[in-house]
Amino acid sequence: MQLLAANWKMFKGPREAREFCAAFVPPEGVEAVLCPAFAALQAAVESGHTVFAQNVHWADEGAYTGEVSAPMLLELGVAGAIVGHSERRQYFGETDETVARRTRAALEHGLRVIGCVGESAEERHTGQTELVLKVMVEAIADAAGGRDGLVIAYEPVWAIGTGEMATPEMAREAHALIKGLLDVPVLYGGSVKPDTAPVMLAEEGIDGALVGGASLDVESFTAICQAAAEISSSS
Ligand code: PGA
Secondary structure (H helix, E strand, O other): OEEEEEEOOOOOOHHHHHHHHHHOOOOOOEEEEEEOOHHHHHHHHHOOOEEEEOOOEOOOOOOOOOOOEHHHHHHHOOOEEEEOOHHHHHHOOOOHHHHHHHHHHHHHOOOEEEEEEOOOHHHHHOOOHHHHHHHHHHHHHHHHOOOOOEEEEEOOHHHOOOOOOOOHHHHHHHHHHHHHHOOOOEEEEOOOOOOOHHHHHHOOOOOEEEEOHHHOOHHHHHHHHHHHHHHHHHO
C-alpha cells in the first residue's frame, strides 16, 4: 500500500490543523499520515487520522530544552516521526549520528519512522549522489537494526520547496540504490504536486510520497492521495 505523508513543517497551529483534519477524507487503498508541528499534534490525533511528529529525541526524558521524547509522543497517541529531514540537517545541525540515535530510540519505543536522506545540488553535480545516499542510509539502517516500522524518504535537497521535482528516472535510480542497501519502503519527496504525482508514484520502486507545500491544502493533498490510490488499484 502506498504511504502518503503530509509534512506541514512550521505551518498550521491547532485551529488550522483541526480544520484540515475535519475536511480530509483519505481515499481507500492508501495510507495517509499527517505530520503537524508539535503544537498541533494533539488536535490532529483527536481527529482520528494517523499522526506522525516531525522529529523525536533519543532520550526518554532529560535536560534537553526544546526537544520531545518518544514516550511523550506515544502518550499523545502519535504513531511515528519523521527523522533527519534535510531542513533539520541544514538549519539545526542534525548529523547522521543524531539521526541514527533518534531513529533507534523511536523504533525501540514502537514508533514508526520516516528517515530522510537526499543529496544537495552540489553533491549531485559533483557525482557524489550515490556515496552520500549510501552513508546516510547506512547510518539509519545500522540504528534500525532490523526493527520493524522504518520507511526511508528519498528527498533530493534541491527539489524541496523549489518546484523542481526530480525526474522519475533520477528517483528510480536513487530508490533502487536505497533498496539495495535496506529492504524497506521508500517514499519520494521534493516538490510533489497533484499534477506531477501520478507520473512519479507510478514509477517502479516508489512506495509513496512525503509531501510538503502541496500537503497544506486539503484538496491538493487529497488529489495526491487519489493519484496513489488509482495507481495501486490499477497495478
Ligand atoms: P515540498 O517539501 O513538497 O514542499 O518540496 C517536501 C519535504 O520537505 O518533505
